Amino acid sequence: MDTFCVTREARDAVRTTWGSEKMVMDKVVSLFFLLGQPGHEGREEMQQKILQESEEHHDIIQSDFLDSYKNLTIKTMVIMEWLATYCQNATYAMKIDSDMFLNVNSLINMLLQAPRKNFITGLVAIGAAVSRDPSSKWYLPKDVFPADFYPPYALGLGYVISLDLPNKLIEGAKHVKAVYIEDVFLGLCMWYLRIPLTNQTDQSLFNYFTVPYNRCRYSKLIATTTHSLQDQVNFWKELKKPGPHCQP
Incomplete structure (x- = not known):
């Protein structure tokens, strides 16, 4: 399957649901999608589609790196550089996966x-063990990362930062050995900077495992994975219906 079509579908799902909210409680909210360069196969056709989508929505930022899982650390640092350059008047930013x-x-x-x-x-992951299994997606050999446990880090599916941090993280990244697991890398930069992560006392706000839909619970959580884009759209529409979210 054409991976670009899949991600275009995901971006459109975001645009028609939570990404459509531009003013919330008198706060301005802006949405942007960061893309790298498409792979070699069908590159010109894909790039043309990206340009058309950008013309249509004006919410795409594209940078000069190959968009792949192994390049997510590069992608994350491009986000930090972009935030440091263009978002000086904003207070917070959230990096979130498009299927959330x-x-x-x-x-x-x-x-x-x-x-x-x-x-x-x-x-926030605390005391996460480093995978030494070469078949694992998150494998790191000892010569790349000698410690057995990572310092605390916020899972990359969705985290929030105050906008004084991008410049600090860019500086910290110069002193930390790069690893391709991008959320771990940010955690290493925070560890180097000696800035602690804020762990939410309410552990139900950010969810790695899909939360079964319940109007009351979804009105209180911040982010969760979903089984499908259709669920993402349906849950948002249902949550936006008038009436109380929780029964007395």
Whole structure:
């Protein structure tokens, strides 16, 4: 299957659901998709489609690296450089995968009480073991990463940062050995900078495992994985219907 078509479908699902929310509780919300360069096969045709999509929606940022899993650390640092350059008047940014369900209201509610400096939160992994299994997607040999456990890091499916951090992370990245697991790499940069991550006391806000849809629960969580793009769209539409979210 054409992977670009899949991701275009995911971007369109975001655009018609939580990405369509531009003003929440008097706060301006902006949405952007960061892409790298398409692979060699069918590159020109894919690039043409990307340009057409950009003309249509004006929400695509494209950078000069091959868009692949192994290049996610590059992608993440491009995001940080872009935020440092173009978002100096904003307070927070959230990096989130396009196949996630996001409750923007819950996100803003959390941020209204959040620190404006040295703040990074999400689903924080503490004491995560380094995989030494060569067949694992997350394998790192000892000569690349000698320690057996990672310092705390926020899972890459969705995390929030205060916008003083991008410049600090760019500086920290110069002193940290790069690993291709991008959320771990950001955690290593935070460890180097000696800036602790904020672990949410409410562990139900960010979810790695798909939360079965329940109107009340979805009105309180911030982000969760979903089984399909159709679920993502349906859950958002249902949540936006008038009436109380939780029964008394």
